[in-house]
Amino acid sequence: MKPNLTNIKNIVFDLGNVLLNLDFDASIQAFRNLGLNSEVVNRQQAYVDPVFYELEVGKATPEAFRKQVRRILKNPEATDQQIDDAWCAMIRDIPAKRVEMLKMLAKNYDVYLFSNTNAIHIKRLHSEFRDMYGIEFPSLFVKDFYSHEIHERKPDLASYQKVIELSGIIPEETLFVDDLEKNISGAVKAGLKTFWLKDEMEVAEVF
Template sequence: MTQENNEQIKAIIFDVGGVLIRTFDHSGRRFWEKRLNLPEGAAEAIVLTGEMGTRAQRGEITTDELWAWAGEYLGLGDELETFQQDFWRGDAVDSDLMELIKRLNSHYQTAIISNATDALLDSLENYGIVPEFDLIVGSAYEGLLKPDPAIYEITLARLGRRPEETVFIDDAPANISAAASLGMKTILFKPSINLAAELETLGVRVS
């Protein structure tokens, strides 16, 4: 997607959850937590950040196995599908960020490194954003989770880039620290930051 440029930065690498795709509405998850007498945040802990979610993101179990376990653990029975739909319905692509990425594509390689289950590609295809990226690296496919340096090294090798030729954008400080330790330039993402301006400070052309 890129025309070769003479600047030092050659590739921009993005996280997905919390960056490209964010949960703008938590009401679906909160509804089920109240219904199941769970504390706030328990839904995310069960599906995303707990032991089974981590195993799914490492590729040790499939997405289907994760949801089957969650349904049994929560006693959802035939309501599992509704729970899944409510869990994800508040998520959406950051449209402003995607417009920025489309501008970056004319000058840079763009890539993804995501801690995600084996449903990552299907999810990104459903959101319609796969064509905007030269490379997508998912933890479940590699058997590696950020901040393991190996997942960054795999990405760099596939892009054909040195660490100092890349910018990595993530919302997790540990993942940012790991990338920086390899020599990658980094931006800790927060919804409140002006990402275009942050990129410009690193010498990235954003128009």
């Protein structure tokens, strides 16, 4: 299945499990190694404590996040580096074929990024991407939008509206690509064209 690019001028990509490979269990295990008990984690929400959401929408600073994580872990000795490493354990890689896809698409479309993420993850991702490819990750996009910077997250309608406003894109001329059905539904409400990238699909082959 291929996306319909008729009359499309802009493509907005999600990050996690679309461009970036993730392994959520790796972070859960890393936190368990630091003392996390199973009550803080459930399969639906992953991390129950509100500080994880607050970090994602920029209401909690990385410092406040680490402080709360130490409380959750009941491990006051956990260092900033240990906490960041555990939190970033889920970050895997952005394969070269996806980087080439973005460069190719940028010749004919305005390419954007919109991700629910946080300052700790993005700092790590940008550093690792620079080390791997020798270029800055944001250089692949006209603009990259992150939930912790715009203080809104998918699938809330306000998040898409803010991205539309800040980028100046016309929704009817814009294709939004995400791996989560709820985020696709939110984008439809905002008037965006959508493509749901399902589990068995590889984005570099779809485009």
